[in-house]
Amino acid sequence: METVTITMKNPPALYLEADNVSPDAFAGKTAAQIAELHVYEGNTTGTLGKYFDVNGNAGATAAETKIVVKGDVKKVKYLGFKMSAGEVVVEGSTDLYAGAWMTGGKMTVKGNAEAFAATAMKGGELVIEGNAGNYLGAAYRGDWRGMKGGKILVKGNAGSDLGMYMLGGEIVVNGNVDVHVMTHAEGGRTVIKGNVNSKVGGQLVEGTIIIFGTLDVMMPGYKYVDDVELEIDGAKATFAHFIGDTGERHKKKKGQVIYGNLYKKI
Amino acid sequence: MSEYVIKNGHVFDPVQGIKGDKADVAIKDGKIVTNAGPGAKVIDATGKTVMAGAVEIHAHIAGPKVNLGRIYRPEDKLFTCTPTRGMERMGGGNSIPTTFKTGYEYAKMGYTTAMEAAMPPLFSRHVHEEIRDTPIIDEGAFPVFGNNWFVMEYLKNHEIENTAAYCAWLLRATKGYAIKVVNPGGTEAWAWGLNCLSINDPVPYFDITPAEIVKGLIEANEYLGLPHSMHIHPNNLGNPGNYTTTLDTLKLAEGFQAKNKFGREQVMHLTHTQFHSYGGTNWGDFESKAKEVMDYVNANKNITVDTGNVTLDETTTMTADGPFEHHLTELNHLKWANCDVELETCAGIVPYIYSPSISVCAIQWAIGLELALMAKDPMRCFITTDHPNAGPFTRYPRVMKWLMSAKAREAQINAFKHKDKVLSQTSLGTLDREISLYELAQMTRAGPAKSLGLASICGGLKPGMDADIAIYNINPDMPIANPEDIEKAFTRAACVFKSGVEVVRDGEIVSNGHKRTLWVNAKVKENPQVMRDINEKFLKYYSVTQANYEALGHHFVPNPYAIEVDAVQ
Numbered sequence: 093m094e095t096v097t098i099t100m101k102n103p104p105a106l107y108l109e110a111d112n113v114s115p116d117a118f119a120g121k122t123a124a125q126i127a128e129l130h131v132y133e134g135n136t137t138g139t140l141g142k143y144f145d146v147n148g149n150a151g152a153t154a155a156e157t158k159i160v161v162k163g164d165v166k167k168v169k170y171l172g173f174k175m176s177a178g179e180v181v182v183e184g185s186t187d188l189y190a191g192a193w194m195t196g197g198k199m200t201v202k203g204n205a206e207a208f209a210a211t212a213m214k215g216g217e218l219v220i221e222g223n224a225g226n227y228l229g230a231a232y233r234g235d236w237r238g239m240k241g242g243k244i245l246v247k248g249n250a251g252s253d254l255g256m257y258m259l260g261g262e263i264v265v266n267g268n269v270d271v272h273v274m275t276h277a278e279g280g281r282t283v284i285k286g287n288v289n290s291k292v293g294g295q296l297v298e299g300t301i302i303i304f305g306t307l308d309v310m311m312p313g314y315k316y317v318d319d320v321e322l323e324i325d326g327a328k329a330t331f332a333h334f335i336g337d338t339g340e341r342h343k344k345k346k347g348q349v350i351y352g353n354l355y356k357k358i
Numbered sequence: 359m360s361e362y363v364i365k366n367g368h369v370f371d372p373v374q375g376i377k378g379d380k381a382d383v384a385i386k387d388g389k390i391v392t393n394a395g396p397g398a399k400v401i402d403a404t405g406k407t408v409m410a411g412a413v414e415i416h417a418h419i420a421g422p423k424v425n426l427g428r429i430y431r432p433e434d435k436l437f438t439c440t441p442t443r444g445m446e447r448m449g450g451g452n453s454i455p456t457t458f459k460t461g462y463e464y465a466k467m468g469y470t471t472a473m474e475a476a477m478p479p480l481f482s483r484h485v486h487e488e489i490r491d492t493p494i495i496d497e498g499a500f501p502v503f504g505n506n507w508f509v510m511e512y513l514k515n516h517e518i519e520n521t522a523a524y525c526a527w528l529l530r531a532t533k534g535y536a537i538k539v540v541n542p543g544g545t546e547a548w549a550w551g552l553n554c555l556s557i558n559d560p561v562p563y564f565d566i567t568p569a570e571i572v573k574g575l576i577e578a579n580e581y582l583g584l585p586h587s588m589h590i591h592p593n594n595l596g597n598p599g600n601y602t603t604t605l606d607t608l609k610l611a612e613g614f615q616a617k618n619k620f621g622r623e624q625v626m627h628l629t630h631t632q633f634h635s636y637g638g639t640n641w642g643d644f645e646s647k648a649k650e651v652m653d654y655v656n657a658n659k660n661i662t663v664d665t666g667n668v669t670l671d672e673t674t675t676m677t678a679d680g681p682f683e684h685h686l687t688e689l690n691h692l693k694w695a696n697c698d699v700e701l702e703t704c705a706g707i708v709p710y711i712y713s714p715s716i717s718v719c720a721i722q723w724a725i726g727l728e729l730a731l732m733a734k735d736p737m738r739c740f741i742t743t744d745h746p747n748a749g750p751f752t753r754y755p756r757v758m759k760w761l762m763s764a765k766a767r768e769a770q771i772n773a774f775k776h777k778d779k780v781l782s783q784t785s786l787g788t789l790d791r792e793i794s795l796y797e798l799a800q801m802t803r804a805g806p807a808k809s810l811g812l813a814s815i816c817g818g819l820k821p822g823m824d825a826d827i828a829i830y831n832i833n834p835d836m837p838i839a840n841p842e843d844i845e846k847a848f849t850r851a852a853c854v855f856k857s858g859v860e861v862v863r864d865g866e867i868v869s870n871g872h873k874r875t876l877w878v879n880a881k882v883k884e885n886p887q888v889m890r891d892i893n894e895k896f897l898k899y900y901s902v903t904q905a906n907y908e909a910l911g912h913h914f915v916p917n918p919y920a921i922e923v924d925a926v927q
Contacts, residue, residue, distance in 0.1 A: 231433075232432075232433050232436055233432045233433065234430065234431050234432040234433040234434075235433035235436075236692060236693065236709075341691065
């Protein structure tokens with residue numbers, strides 16, 4: 093695997109839309125060619141090289157390309173946009189849409205990621221070592237197709253509207269989560285190891301939510317079924333099992349109504 | 359204005375009966391002329407196809423419901439935005455493009471006239487503001503009448519003269535072009551939580567039936583002698599087995615004859631026929647009844663239709679058939695918007711994905727093509743996608759490819775997941791007809807222009823007509839090696855003139871032209887009763903005053919082209 097290191101040298105005055113910083117866009121290009129790729133600052137189009145030092149050539153394919161992003165990229169959006177393979181490591185914190193529409197490969201953000209990370213993600217792995225903003229793994233504005241596959245791990249906390257319209261895949265948050273979890277979801281799984289606020293699983297059609305910490309307010313559309321023992325990431329515990337959202341439509345399979353499941357650690 | 363001569367092109371013009379002969383087309387002062395002067399600029403069209411600019415008879419391209427679609431579907435614009443480039447302003451959107459993109463895309467395909475198919479009269483100002491902001495193409499808008507309180511009250515007592523006077527007033531107030539009817543009575547019934555699924559279902563409160571509304575509006579239309587006929591989206595759209603309602607609706611035109619000075623021959627235009635040609639009793643035994651519907655249309659000259667071809671895309675359905683959209687959201691569970699328009703209509707919007715792996719969608723696709731291929735008179739069957747309902751208008755070139763190439767249809771049928779269903783539930787597999795370039799010119803130019811009463815202005819290349827001309831990279835002398843070439847050629851015309859101005863060159867916009875708004879100014883003899891009724895309804899029911907209702911003046915209709923109709927006698 094070839095490594096391309098891009099280092100912020102000329103921070104933008106406005107926010108920078110760097111939708112070309114992905115192994116797919118870099119693949120097969122030399123450092124000089126990568127520096128020529130476009131970025132947008134407000135309504136002006138510039139080159140990656142105007143803002144970043146680019147070192148190293150990319151591999152022949154996305155899978156053979158690793159990108160390391162150094163320096164202050166708190167005002168840079170769309171890192172890892174639509175990546176399908178390879179690796180992206182952001183050493184600091186980043187702005188909106190990190191790993192959005194990614195379909196494969198691995199992206200690591202060592203700091204925090206702002207809102208809309210992994211929007212409509214289809215595959216691959218996103219690790220956020222700090223905190224995640226709102227709308228992690230959610231659908232794009234207006235869309236009903238959220239995260240469909242892949243895995244997201246947040247080592248810190250996550251914001252609100254996590255997994256909105258989620259269809260598949262898994263989100264694990266080691267810390268706490270704000271309001272609205274897996275709203276409108278029709279599949280997938282969210283594990284919250286810390287505490288969560290309220291409005292969890294509102295209008296959930298299908299999918300699973302597992303809560304280790306506290307849940308401030310349970311949605312009224314959830315019904316207690318039984319206590320079950322679950323093993324999550326090698327840790328065994330007893331959970332109260334709820335089904336819901338009973339106010340929402342649900343599919344039937346073999347005469348059985350398929351509800352969403354919410355497990356709350358006892 | 360500049361003069362041009364388009365030299366050596368293969369001309370297809372149903373108005374003059376020219377079927378691909380090499381001929382020159384001359385342009386002077388915005389019109390087609392017999393000969394241009396010696397200084398005329400020469401456009402070499404050797405090995406190319408020359409047709410009149412195409413005429414769109416039915417699309418939802420301007421107004422509050424289109425804009426509500428834009429607002430509530432930001433995802434429709436995702437990854438589709440194009441920045442300012444040359445003459446073009448920025449644009450975006452796929453099934454509900456911005457006004458600018460709408461104008462550019464039509465022009466690039468060689469379309470120079472388009473009709474907005476459903477204008478809520480109360481929001482005509484909004485419709486005209488969007489029309490104003492849609493560059494290049496001439497546009498008109500059809501106000502909806504089929505659920506209008508005035509119309510239902512007059513027609514309950516069969517007061518044709520009063521209905522006609524009201525229609526004339528509303529066309530003038532809204533700068534409208536034709537009498538549009540959407541789910542007659544059914545949309546008003548929706549305000550009561552009901553619908554009219556047959557032509558004999560009574561409308562709540564008004565005690566009138568859809569059949570009475572439709573016949574009454576045909577009579578009023580011919581009383582006025584409007585350029586276009588009554589234009590109907592019938593009851594019971596989109597339901598299995600609805601073809602009987604469609605035939606019942608078509609039969610309402612029996613005995614009526616067109617009376618107008620525009621050369622129009624039909625008294626009813628039935629739109630997006632594909633959505634109304636369904637057999638079966640449920641989605642499981644869903645089947646095509648295109649033959650039954652087209653047999654009737656072929657045999658009755660006082661009817662024109664358009665197809666409403668499904669293009670197998672993700673799109674946004676939007677119609678003034680409010681109850682249908684509620685029905686649809688219950689089926690596909692996608693987001694629903696509903697907007698009631700006091701005293702007049704009610705629109706609904708739901709996104710829809712015509713998936714090639716769903717058998718119903720594949721059958722719908724086949725039905726739309728069957729209709730066009732079964733049409734015996736291409737001057738009475740026009741190609742539409744009911745944009746954006748069955749697909750975006752930008753897919754017209756693809757529909758043309760399917761109609762012009764049996765090979766392209768076969769390839770699509772083979773690509774369906776439920777190929778066997780398409781073959782067993784429709785007869786598309788047995789149709790080997792390929793629409794010729796001449797027939798295409800009838801179905802997209804001369805036919806719709808005649809149906810709209812615009813035959814003397816557009817849709818043809820006869821001297822004296824507007825110089826709306828499209829040149830395509832298709833050489834009729836050469837066999838088409840690959841059906842994709844048809845789609846490619848019609849997607850980006852080699853050259854397009856609109857009213858004598860070159861607006862597209864090599865598929866790129868080179869001028870924003872001189873866009874006009876077409877509307878119909880029908881004069882009737884003074885009718886104090888109708889004027890009093892209008893005044894009273896505004897005082898009693900409307901939430902706006904009459905003065906704030908009309909679309910007047912330079913702001914709303916800066917470039918009007920009024921078609922005068924005299925029905926005083």
